[in-house]
Structures are given as C-alpha cells and as structure tokens.
Amino acid sequence: DAGVIQSPRHEVTEMGQEVTLRCKPISGHDYLFWYRQTMMRGLELLIYFNNNVPIDDSGMPEDRFSAKMPNASFSTLKIQPSEPRDSAVYFCASSTGYGYTFGSGTRLTVV
Amino acid sequence: QKEVEQDPGPLSVPEGAIVSLNCTYSNSAFQYFMWYRQYSRKGPELLMYTYSSGNKEDGRFTAQVDKSSKYISLFIRDSQPSDSATYLCAMSPYSGGGADGLTFGKGTHLIIQP
Secondary structure, eight states: OOOOEEEOSEEEEOTTOOEEEEEEOOTTOOEEEEEEEETTTEEEEEEEEETTEEEEOTTOOSTTEEEEEEETTEEEEEESSOOGGGOEEEEEEEESSSSOEEOOOEEEEEO | OOSEEOOOOOEEEETTOOEEEEEEEOOTTOOEEEEEEEOTTSOOEEEEEEESSEEEEETTEEEEEETTTTEEEEEESSOOGGGOEEEEEEEESSTTOGGGOOEEOOOEEEEEEO
C-alpha cells in the first residue's frame, strides 16, 4: 500500500497564478479530506468528500479555492488566483472510519 | 475559547523520561479521540485511537480520556530520541470524522535529549 500520494511536494508560484494540488487516496477509503496547516492556525479542514461527493466545504476560505473529486482515486484542490497568504502546507487525508491517513503534503509558497 | 487547546511547547525531556502530553476540549459531543505524531516535513500519522472515556495502551504509549473533565492525555514511557516530533490531539463526534472531520489541537513540539 503506497499510502496517500500528493503532488507536487513543493510549489513556488507568483501571486495571481493558478495552483493545482493533487491527491490519490488509499484504495477503498470512502472519505477524502483536504487540510491546510500553518504555524498560526494549525490544521484547518478545508473540504471533505464522501464517496466522491463534496459534503462540507464551509472551511474553504474564499471563492478562489475549489476542489473536485472526479473519481474514487483522484482529487484536486485549486487556488485561482493565488495570494501570498495562501502559503501553507496542504494535506490530503483519506479514511474509512478508523482515523485518517495523511499524505506527505504540498508545501505551497506564493511570492 | 478554542474548541481544542494544546500547549505548543516545546517540551524538552531527557531520554528515558516519562512524557505527558495533554489536551482540553469544550465540545461535549466529541466521542472519538486520537493522537497523531508528525515528524518535520511529514504528514501526521495516527498513533492512538480511543473511544469515550478510559485508558488504552500500546507498547510504550498510553492514551487516557476523561470526558467528565474534557481532558485527554498521552503518556510515553522510556522516551527515545526518535520520539522527538510534534504530537497533535484530534477528536470527533464520529468514528470516521463524519460530518465535520476531525478537530485538531495545534500540536505540542516534543524534544527528547539523548
């Protein structure tokens, strides 16, 4: 089992550019979560899916953020346009009812 | 009042010591309690998972939950330098995170001195 796979590991982009983060959950896990981690705010839930359907996106900070899960093995988190305050580590996690398995995260820097 | 409070540390102890990490919470609906360990530049990994009040032991790790006090603890016996990491508590009303996902503490940075 390769675990939850995220790409890219690091992303440096200029303000105003579009950023797409990718996640492959563990096969058979029916929940997928996107979290953002910063020193100031810790881990914050952005959005989660159940069986590929978005259930709660109330944590998405603004309309600039969007997430999709076109099938059970792939999800994306998109930021358009990106801003410096979006700089953080973004984690994807999947679950089937017994804790979460996190990916290694994408460290996003917006300059 | 934040929903989950956790002292950020750093907490520095000598190798071999018993470590106590704690969280308090305010939401009485929380039923499932977890501890995650996060090494630098890695994702959190599940360490302990408990339901409701009581103790659970796994090797050198013991998790305690006191729902009446809204207080959870993680004890590490015979601490090792490899235990140096950030420890995050997490909790939820639902076993899989469910409707609201997990609510995390900000984490305690633990340093075990050789």
